Amino acid sequence: MRDNIRSVSSDLDLALRLAATADAITSDRFRALDLVVSRKPDRTPVTDADTAVEDAIRAVLAAEVPADTVAGEERGGTIGTGRTWVIDPIDGTKNFLRGMPAWATLIALVDGGTPVVGVVSAPALGRRWWASAGEGAYTDTGRRLSVSGVDDLDDAYVSTTDLGSWVKYHSREAYLRLVDACWESRAFGDFWQHCLVAEGVLDVVAEPIVNPWDVAPLQVLVEEAGGRFTDLAGVATFEGGSALSTNGRLHDAALAKLTS
CATH class of the missing domain: 3.40.190.80 (D-Maltodextrin-Binding Protein; domain 2)
Known part of the structure; x- marks a missing residue:
């Protein structure tokens, strides 16, 4: 059940602000000569930017919606039946560390096991996409998104x-x-x-x-x-x-x- 106090629009507004927080960190660390890169147990790479973004997002969520839970790629967490923010601080880390611009911060609010808010922010591409349940999907050009009509x-x-x-x-x-x-x-x-x-x-x-x-x-x-x-x-x-x-x-x- 959704929290009666909060609305989808306020959750989306928060998610967009979280994306702006992430963009400030990732844009500063992208192609940085002192970027720190290590490997996780599954051998996938992780950078100091990944952990910095997730920590910054968690800090904002703890201050603004302390009753919500958080599940992130770098710091863990469980997606339950209540309100859970699901975070990928940098999706496309291999691109990020190689200097390729195709990477993004992914932010979702999952409620009752279903994503109800989603934001994808790719500052190196100069793009951002967002959606909320029942309110449509949009991109930073202001255009409402619609899938193709291809039927074969x-x-x-x-x-x-x-x-x-x-x-x-x-x-x-x-x-x-x-x-x-x-x-x-x-x-x-x-x-x-x-x-x-x-x-x-x-x-x-x-x-x-x-x-x-x-x-x-x-x-x-x-x-x-x-x-x-x-x-x-x-x-x-x-x-x-x-x-x-x-x-x-x-x-x-x-x-x-x-x-x-």
Whole structure:
């Protein structure tokens, strides 16, 4: 149940302010010569900017909504049935540390197990996207987002993050079946490709392995843009360990290619 005192608009306003806090840190540390990089137990990289952003966001949340819980990529936490802020301080850390501009801070408010607010802020790209349940999805140009009207895989643009991840976590052949059925394939990767589905630029995005903080804000963004977001089993959840974003019209056909 949502807190009767707070509204979706006030939660979105807070999320946007959290994104501004994050942008100030990440923009300062991007391409910094003294960037500190280490490896987590799963061998994925983490920088001093990742931890600084999550700590700063947690500090604001503790001051403004102390009753809410927080789950973040770097400091942990559990996503329960109440109000939980789900944070990925830098999605696309490998891009960040290599000086590539395709990275973003992801912020979601999950209530009752469902994302109700989502913000994606990519300052090096000069872009930000946001959505709230029942209020639509928007981008920093002020445009309300809407998915494409493509209704045949033959005409579809499809994207993933890394073909190698399909070999390890799902099936390379399954993804190639989907690619072969579509018009064009790309690998924009991570958050950006899901935002492009919400914008109507891409039609299908499939990922065989994701964490909840990778996609929580993207679920509400895609859905509020009129699309459909599930895991690869077809369940509408950000906690399924995989992700499929589409314009909705192509969802079942894409699932069929990935699971046949």
